[in-house]
Amino acid sequence: MSQAMTTPATQRRRERRFGMFSLLVLAVMLGVFASSTRGERATFILNDARGQLFELPDLVLPVVPTVILLSAVVAGIAARQFTRGFGSRAVVIVGVVALLFVIAFLTWAAAGGQLSVVGLLRGSLARATPIAFGAMAGVLCERAGVINIAIEGQFLAGAFTAAVVSSIAGDPWVGLIGGISAGVLVAFMLAGLSIRFQADQIVVGVVLIVFATGVTSFLNTQVLSGNPQLNSPTRFPAISVPVLSEIPLIGPVLFRQSLLVFGMIAAVIVLQYGLFQTRWGLRLRSVGEHPLAADTVGIHVLATRYKAVLLGGVFAGIGGSWWTLDAVGQFSREMTGGRGFIALAAMLVGRYSPVGAFGAALIFGFSDQLATSLQLLRVPVPSDLLLTAPYLVTIVVVAGLIGRLRVPAADGKPYVKQ
Amino acid sequence: MSDDHEPEGNPPGPEGDDADERGRTAGDVLLDDEELARAEIEAAAERAADAKSIGLEASFGERFIAAITGTGVIVTLLAFVSALVIGAFIIAFSEDSVREALGYLFAQPGDAFRAAWDAVSSAYLALLQGSVGGATQLSETFVTATPLILTGLAVAVPLRAGLFNIGAEGQFVAGGMLAGLIGFSLTGLPMAVHLPLALVAGLLAGGLYGWIPGILKARTGAHEVISTIMLNNIALLVSGYLISTTLFRRPDRTDPISKSVEASARFPRLIPWEPGLRVNTSLLVAIVLAIVIFWLVERSTRGFELNAVGLNASAATAAGMNPGRTIVLAMTVGGAMAGAGGAAVILGLQHRLTIGFSAGIGFSGITVALLGRGRIGGTVAAGVLIGALQVGGRNMQAQTGTSLELALVIQALIIVFIAAPGLVRAIFRIKADDLATGQVAKGWGA
Numbered sequence: 001m002s003q004a005m006t007t008p009a010t011q012r013r014r015e016r017r018f019g020m021f022s023l024l025v026l027a028v029m030l031g032v033f034a035s036s037t038r039g040e041r042a043t044f045i046l047n048d049a050r051g052q053l054f055e056l057p058d059l060v061l062p063v064v065p066t067v068i069l070l071s072a073v074v075a076g077i078a079a080r081q082f083t084r085g086f087g088s089r090a091v092v093i094v095g096v097v098a099l100l101f102v103i104a105f106l107t108w109a110a111a112g113g114q115l116s117v118v119g120l121l122r123g124s125l126a127r128a129t130p131i132a133f134g135a136m137a138g139v140l141c142e143r144a145g146v147i148n149i150a151i152e153g154q155f156l157a158g159a160f161t162a163a164v165v166s167s168i169a170g171d172p173w174v175g176l177i178g179g180i181s182a183g184v185l186v187a188f189m190l191a192g193l194s195i196r197f198q199a200d201q202i203v204v205g206v207v208l209i210v211f212a213t214g215v216t217s218f219l220n221t222q223v224l225s226g227n228p229q230l231n232s233p234t235r236f237p238a239i240s241v242p243v244l245s246e247i248p249l250i251g252p253v254l255f256r257q258s259l260l261v262f263g264m265i266a267a268v269i270v271l272q273y274g275l276f277q278t279r280w281g282l283r284l285r286s287v288g289e290h291p292l293a294a295d296t297v298g299i300h301v302l303a304t305r306y307k308a309v310l311l312g313g314v315f316a317g318i319g320g321s322w323w324t325l326d327a328v329g330q331f332s333r334e335m336t337g338g339r340g341f342i343a344l345a346a347m348l349v350g351r352y353s354p355v356g357a358f359g360a361a362l363i364f365g366f367s368d369q370l371a372t373s374l375q376l377l378r379v380p381v382p383s384d385l386l387l388t389a390p391y392l393v394t395i396v397v398v399a400g401l402i403g404r405l406r407v408p409a410a411d412g413k414p415y416v417k418q
Numbered sequence: 419m420s421d422d423h424e425p426e427g428n429p430p431g432p433e434g435d436d437a438d439e440r441g442r443t444a445g446d447v448l449l450d451d452e453e454l455a456r457a458e459i460e461a462a463a464e465r466a467a468d469a470k471s472i473g474l475e476a477s478f479g480e481r482f483i484a485a486i487t488g489t490g491v492i493v494t495l496l497a498f499v500s501a502l503v504i505g506a507f508i509i510a511f512s513e514d515s516v517r518e519a520l521g522y523l524f525a526q527p528g529d530a531f532r533a534a535w536d537a538v539s540s541a542y543l544a545l546l547q548g549s550v551g552g553a554t555q556l557s558e559t560f561v562t563a564t565p566l567i568l569t570g571l572a573v574a575v576p577l578r579a580g581l582f583n584i585g586a587e588g589q590f591v592a593g594g595m596l597a598g599l600i601g602f603s604l605t606g607l608p609m610a611v612h613l614p615l616a617l618v619a620g621l622l623a624g625g626l627y628g629w630i631p632g633i634l635k636a637r638t639g640a641h642e643v644i645s646t647i648m649l650n651n652i653a654l655l656v657s658g659y660l661i662s663t664t665l666f667r668r669p670d671r672t673d674p675i676s677k678s679v680e681a682s683a684r685f686p687r688l689i690p691w692e693p694g695l696r697v698n699t700s701l702l703v704a705i706v707l708a709i710v711i712f713w714l715v716e717r718s719t720r721g722f723e724l725n726a727v728g729l730n731a732s733a734a735t736a737a738g739m740n741p742g743r744t745i746v747l748a749m750t751v752g753g754a755m756a757g758a759g760g761a762a763v764i765l766g767l768q769h770r771l772t773i774g775f776s777a778g779i780g781f782s783g784i785t786v787a788l789l790g791r792g793r794i795g796g797t798v799a800a801g802v803l804i805g806a807l808q809v810g811g812r813n814m815q816a817q818t819g820t821s822l823e824l825a826l827v828i829q830a831l832i833i834v835f836i837a838a839p840g841l842v843r844a845i846f847r848i849k850a851d852d853l854a855t856g857q858v859a860k861g862w863g864a
Contacts, residue, residue, distance in 0.1 A: 149643065189834075193834065197838040197841045203582075204838070206784060208830075210826060211827060211830035213826065214826030214830055215508070215823075217821075218824055218827060221821040221823065223512055226514075341648075344644065345648070348644065384655045388651070391648040391651045394648045395640070
């Protein structure tokens with residue numbers, strides 16, 4: 001839609017802005033990475049230690065020539081951005097530049113050491129899981145016209161309840177149901193306050209986060225710390241899909257994951273189809289775009305919004321359970337560490353579509369995992385500064401490269417039946 | 419259109435006429451509608467009466483009484499009561515003795531209730547005593563309230579322009595860091611130079627850190643909620659890194675703790691002859707800044723533009739105002755207030771920087787501003803109230819073992835009830851029609 005509206009002049013200005021971005025990337029690549037003295041070769045390990053059909057050779061790259069080659073490609077792209085431009089593919093090309101930058105960065109970081117590509121990608125997908133679940137909760141709510149900032153609160157409530165219920169029942173499935181119920185409970189508060197009582201939805205969202213943080217931290221110190229048997233949940237085991245998980249590189253990354261990861265991918269596909277190809281999705285989106293029109297044709301606006309927010313609570317609850325039932329296996333205070341906000345950003349970056357949000361979640365998961373992987377490589381950048389990467393990426397993406405969002409027209413506006 | 423019950427939307431006069439007309443035409447069709455119309459007319463008349471009593475021609479005294487007895491204050495009080503009641507349930511159910519007694523509830527129901535009553539009453543008594551029970555406690559309340567007032571203002575000013583500044587935490591950190599740096603790296607200056615310099619450094623750093631989301635919003639439309647949350651995380655991580663560098667760290671320590679602020683950059687205590695009273699002159703700074711902000715928001719031309727943009731950005735644009743500039747101004751001023759809060763804590767209380775010195779004071783600013791309904795005076799009062807709640811919460815934890823986080827829960831509940839006046843109305847069956855709605859911030863699209 002932006003293509004149709006942009007004039008050639010603004011298009012050229014945009015291309016030039018992207019060109020400046022490419023030049024900046026180029027400067028960092030040549031100035032920092034190519035002049036590195038950390039080591040001559042970077043080794044990328046492509047095999048998984050748990051075995052596969054056949055072994056791949058390690059990828060050994062000479063650092064400086066690789067970086068210079070990548071820089072040359074970026075320079076070429078920048079030149080074309082400043083002259084002819086890439087037209088409708090301009091945004092994709094920015095992504096390509098970013099990708100080349102990441103490869104150059106990894107080459108530099110792994111110089112004189114080894115980096116497990118399987119571990120990096122596998123960890124990225126795993127860390128993207130809660131973010132994607134949270135983002136889908138956001139997509140469902142906001143497509144139906146209710147702003148959901150409270151994803152972080154839903155995560156915490158879900159993580160806490162899943163841990164306790166799974167510990168008592170000794171079964172991760174029961175724990176997952178507990179986590180889902182907690183997510184739905186917070187969603188119910190959000191729905192009630194914003195749909196029924198028409199409170200300001202952003203305020204309600206922030207308050208629900210404070211509330212969930214307070215209650216879970218309170219119960220954690222008050223109850224869990226004295227009763228450790230309540231905080232030792234049974235976790236979901238990792239699942240290896242037969243045959244497929246034996247494919248080198250792809251297998252361990254995609255098919256040797258925990259159940260929640262597979263569930264997330266399935267949910268993304270189902271939700272993308274449901275939202276955009278079914279009657280249910282059309283109705284849900286219509287109450288978020290033009291509730292009056294939807295009401296006129298007989299759609300129950302408030303009921304549809306309630307259902308959307310509660311279904312979002314299911315997804316956010318699963319996302320929260322990821323911490324205690326999959327990744328960490330124990331609840332601790334504020335353990336979600338702001339990932340709910342990242343999920344919110346992923347939803348915006350993905351432009352309110354499940355697949356787009358999933359893509360954004362992958363980027364965030366990758367930068368999350370990268371910070372961890374790089375600590376092992378002893379990169380001369382303090383880990384605190386590395387950890388700021390996902391947040392900086394979010395700001396840059398939200399502010400600059402994607403431009404203004406097309407928000408569902410009735411997002412955040414309570415509907416009063418006329 | 420005539421069905422619009424939104425109390426703040428239309429001026430009372432025209433709506434009253436509207437309802438009148440409706441009553442006449444629709445009355446022939448349906449009895450229910452007639453009933454509705456009459457109620458509407460009565461409500462409009464009540465609103466008109468209220469508007470007159472607190473209108474511009476009313477004297478200060480009249481307005482003050484109207485504010486005290488007005489429904490807004492009633493909602494705030496009821497919100498407090500409801501939050502404390504729910505908090506009581508949480509205390510009761512998290513207490514071991516209560517849960518044990520619940521196990522044999524039907525055999526001896528009195529036990530459970532007695533245990534619950536004991537737990538709740540002792541916790542709340544400790545809360546009250548810890549906040550206002552003596553001179554030391556009052557001093558602590560004001561010490562805690564000082565940065566809360568400032569971070570509350572940091573949220574309240576952008577709120578008036580329709581912006582939701584969640585970034586007070588990061589701005590607080592930025593202000594505290596630079597104020598601390600100036601405080602310990604410059605030596606040999608007289609206090610009359612050093613202290614104001616460090617304070618202004620804090621204001622500037624916070625203002626700059628608030629300017630970033632402001633300019634991003636004005637130029638690119640990046641939503642301030644997202645960018646401020648991200649900037650919070652960045653500020654916390656970067657400050658953690660900086661404190662462990664040689665620039666900040668104490669030379670004789672390996673753990674991340676900064677050098678001490680010079681005596682010439684510390685806020686002197688208000689009552690220096692009583693060693694237990696930590697209340698210091700940063701409280702006066704907070705009050706002066708609040709007065710300046712009051713003038714800026716409520717009396718100045720810029721403040722008029724700020725309110726106009728907050729109420730209706732497109733109308734403000736049509737009237738020749740520049741919403742972009744107002745957004746940047748609101749965020750920068752807000753950030754400066756949070757920065758002053760950071761300076762107040764570092765120069766007045768802690769005298770050194772540690773990792774996580776912000777301790778959620780910026781986030782509490784959100785509670786304070788919403789509790790004060792975005793008004794400047796209300797925010798100051800709310801800051802003192804929340805300060806008392808937090809100090810009392812610490813005493814509660816020490817005396818009864820009820821964890822401090824309960825204060826956080828109660829804070830959240832208070833805002834829930836304030837943000838959704840309809841909820842309070844439904845619980846207490848208040849029929850007042852003119853309870854202010856909770857609509858203070860704007861959605862993504864704004």
